[in-house]
Amino acid sequence: xxxxxxxxxxxxxxxxxxxxxxxxxxxxxxxxxxxxxxxxxxxxxxxxxxxxxxxxxxxxxxxxxxxxxxxxxxxxxxxxxxxxxxxxxxxxxxxxxxxxxxxxxxxxxxxxxxxxxxxxx
Numbered sequence: 001x002x003x004x005x006x007x008x009x010x011x012x013x014x015x016x017x018x019x020x021x022x023x024x025x026x027x028x029x030x031x032x033x034x035x036x037x038x039x040x041x042x043x044x045x046x047x048x049x050x051x052x053x054x055x056x057x058x059x060x061x062x063x064x065x066x067x068x069x070x071x072x073x074x075x076x077x078x079x080x081x082x083x084x085x086x087x088x089x090x091x092x093x094x095x096x097x098x099x100x101x102x103x104x105x106x107x108x109x110x111x112x113x114x115x116x117x118x119x120x121x
């Protein structure tokens with residue numbers, strides 16, 4: 001499972017996102033999303049410096065860095081044998097470039113990671 005923070009690139013309205021909206025790469029291999037569940041809109045204050053900010057309102061620890069609507073999704077991917085050896089890099093992009101992924105977090109019983117900024121918006 002991957003926790004994903006999604007923002008509109010401009011003032012585009014949100015729409016319901018599906019598995020087809022997420023482009024996922026794990027350890028350099030493209031992987032299809034098997035589920036995409038909307039969790040909530042992040043409504044906390046905008047945080048310019050996350051290291052000195054108060055705890056975020058988001059239960060998963062994501063902070064808003066831009067003053068626009070932010071949605072939190074849980075995106076599923078099937079595990080493969082290679083995941084047992086370790087997950088080096090998780091990338092999540094949006095197919096529809098009206099949306100971007102500023103933060104995502106890989107969640108697995110095999111390995112957990114702290115939230116990290118996405119390398120490619």
